[in-house]
Amino acid sequence: MTDAISSPHGSAPSASLSPRLRGMPEGLGRWLAIATGSDTVDLALGTPEFPTAPRSAVHAASHAMRQGHNQYDVPAGNSRLRASVACRLRGRPDPDTEMTVTVGATEALSATLLALLDQGDEVVLTEPYYPNFLSALALAGGRPRFVPLSPPDWAFDLERFLDAIGPRTRLVLLNSPHNPTGRLLSPEAVRAVGMRCARNGVWLVCDEVYAAYAYDGRAHVSVCDQGGLEDIAVSIGSFSKSHALSGWRLGYVRATPRTTRAVRLVHEALTGGAPSPLQRGLTAVLDEAVRTPREAMQRRRDEAVAMFTDARLVCTNPEGGCYFTAEQRDGSADGDQLAQRLLTRAGVAVLPGSLFTTADDPRMRRFVRVAFNRSRSTLAAARTGLSGFAAALPDMAAPPDMVASPAAGAEAE
Structure with missing residues (x-):
């Protein structure tokens, strides 16, 4: 992104972009375009369908x-x-x-x-x-x-x-x-x-x-x-x-x-x-002191985690927020591959873990992020798409290092 801008006049000096741009991540644009596609169930973006604007x-x-x-x-x-x-x-x-x-x-x-x-x-x-x-x-x-x-x-x-x-x-x-x-x-x-x-x-x-x-x-x-x-x-x-x-x-x-x-x-x-x-x-x-629908969001969390678990993915059980992570049980796919498989086989868009890390450790990159702040109809469409996803996966148990504990705390003290 910091390459010099081409000059319309060959002999003129070129103007360079700021070196600060080197530290700014790229790659999200492709997934945003996918998530907003007409035939895609969007569980990728953080844009809420639930709750609705007051x-x-x-x-x-x-x-x-x-x-x-x-x-x-x-x-x-x-x-x-x-x-x-x-x-x-x-x-x-x-x-x-x-x-x-x-x-x-x-x-x-x-x-x-x-x-x-x-x-x-x-x-x-x-x-x-x-x-x-x-x-x-x-x-x-x-x-x-x-x-x-x-x-x-x-x-x-x-x-x-x-x-x-x-x-x-x-x-x-x-x-x-x-x-x-x-x-x-x-x-x-x-x-x-x-x-x-x-x-x-x-x-x-x-x-x-x-x-x-x-x-x-x-x-x-x-x-x-x-x-x-x-x-x-x-x-x-x-x-x-x-x-x-x-x-x-x-x-x-x-x-x-x-x-x-x-x-x-x-x-x-x-x-x-x-x-x-x-x-x-x-x-x-x-x-008006509108009450935030925390309990209703928790039910959506439970529903979304259950449907991805039923699709034979290993999921975290989030303690807060609007997202959780999921990964393939046998570790055979990194996050980019899993996101692509979910898109092509289930019609469900999620974000790959590579967008959230620079680490070379493959364990840090094999997850996808799932957003669950969605309407009931969107979650139902996702469940329908995921229903056939598990059948295409190999029948393998999760290795010990990939079994996430839904009850695990946020700290290891």
């Missing part, structure tokens, strides 16, 4: 547009929206000095990293990872140091992660509930990582986009709610999945006043602020 939010946004609220709002975000979001968060952050409304969680993360990192700074994060993390790090100049989760159940090795936080580490980037594995960090793990960061003077940033979805009696724990971490902790949130408003691009950053001032400087330079009428629409639905 009608009250749509009506309020439309009303705001008709009433003339179509110009800039305060760059930090509509004051009522910031107050509404703050009221929903444990610890009740100050909406004026500790909350910033952003253009989705993607911009929230980029603005945060640009505010906190310098070129070459080391950032510790887990692998597999959400691909946009690498793009945001590349733009901010961060150098990733990966700590692999342990396949196939993706256990979080706390001691290994703590050991990775060294003298060169500038920032730790967590993601809980985790995309793509669905693992949820325990309160003990969050606190242990946070205290290590605090002792070392390291920033602690956590992508908490899927915080609304924690299952089987578990609870999400925010890094910003841990005592003693206030000066280093930053939480990234979004309404794309919890309220099915991914196209509205509304997210937020929660941090201390000092950090918030820095993030807002970058945020304003990048965007000038999030869309004004959409902020008003979201405020309306938050003021």
Whole structure:
């Protein structure tokens, strides 16, 4: 991507693209095109079919547009929206000095990293990872140091992660509930990582986009709610999945006043602020205190895991979020091959594990990510497609290292 642009005049010097692009992952575009095909059951994209967008939010946004609220709002975000979001968060952050409304969680993360990192700074994060993390790090100049989760159940090795936080580490980037594995960090793990960061003077940033979805009696724990971490902790949130408003691009950053001032400087330079009428629409639905359908999402998780297990794939049982991983029992296919087989034989689109890792270890690459935030009709169509998939697979039991434990915790302490 960084090759020189060809000049229309042979003798003229060529203009080169930014070296930052080398750190930005490619390859997702092909799968996005496949997932949106008319004959494909899409379990690949994170775009929610369930829950559905609240009608009250749509009506309020439309009303705001008709009433003339179509110009800039305060760059930090509509004051009522910031107050509404703050009221929903444990610890009740100050909406004026500790909350910033952003253009989705993607911009929230980029603005945060640009505010906190310098070129070459080391950032510790887990692998597999959400691909946009690498793009945001590349733009901010961060150098990733990966700590692999342990396949196939993706256990979080706390001691290994703590050991990775060294003298060169500038920032730790967590993601809980985790995309793509669905693992949820325990309160003990969050606190242990946070205290290590605090002792070392390291920033602690956590992508908490899927915080609304924690299952089987578990609870999400925010890094910003841990005592003693206030000066280093930053939480990234979004309404794309919890309220099915991914196209509205509304997210937020929660941090201390000092950090918030820095993030807002970058945020304003990048965007000038999030869309004004959409902020008003979201405020309306938050003021109604709409209950997130966690139990209904858990039932969809159970249904999706069961249908892929019936198709003789080894699946993780996610503790949170909207995704789980699946892989072939005999290990004969990597994630790209399995994704292609599911597409051609079952008509079901998923994402291959190669999009979420740079590791050479084949165990890190033989999974596919399955999204289950889908309508009943989509899940039924997927079950129909998968019903004949198992018959085409060899009759082999899973080797011992591939038997994922549905009850396994997120940590191996």
